[in-house]
Amino acid sequence: MIKNRFLSNLLLSFIWVAITGTFSVENFLFGFLLAFGLLWIVSTDRQENAYFLRGPKIIAFIFFFLKELIKANIEVAYDVITPKHYMQPGIIQIPLDAKTDLEITLLANLITLTPGTLSLDVSEDKKVLYVHAMYVKDREAFIADIKNGFERRLLEITR
Structure with missing residues (x-):
């Protein structure tokens, strides 16, 4: 159902671009948002349709990331260009609420894509993610940032 709605949204966006004759990213994004709104208006099962619930969450997650x-x-660039190093490296054990392989993999990759952090390993029982971080001033605050930031938002999208 989500795939069908998304493909309908893309098709309507391309139709919008073709009708207006302006082939630009801005016009496509406007058409995508316009099509999203139209599909939402004509939808009869808004509460059960995950596409309209996940779409805004995915966009918000992209901006958060x-x-x-x-x-x-x-932070990393400032540390590199200044004579004094502010690094306080450490390896942190982050308890996971993510259960599936997909959720854990996405979380680990998002952490690794962020400069200054690197996902090292997942425990055998998949309950702990080991992360190396360059700037660990407070371990509990670091864990809370990951859990309340990346993991919470990721789980809202995938579940």
Whole structure:
């Protein structure tokens, strides 16, 4: 059902671009949002339709990830260009609420994509993720940031 709604949304977006004759990213995004709104209006089962619930969460997650990515890049770049190093490296055990292989893999990859952090391993029982971080001022705060940031938002999308 989600795939059908998404493909319908893409098709309507391309139709919008073809009708307007303006082939730009902005026009496509506008058409995508317009099609999303139209599909939502004509949908009869809004409460049961996961596409309309997950779509905004995915967009919010992308913006959250970009914010975290920029913040981490600035922190690492500042540490590199200044004479004093502010690194406080450590390996942290993060207890996982993610249960499936897909959820754990996505979480580990998102953490690794963020500069200054690297996912090292997952425990045999898949309850702990080991992460190396360059800046660990407070272990509990670091764990809370991952759990309340990446993991919580990721689980909202995948479940």
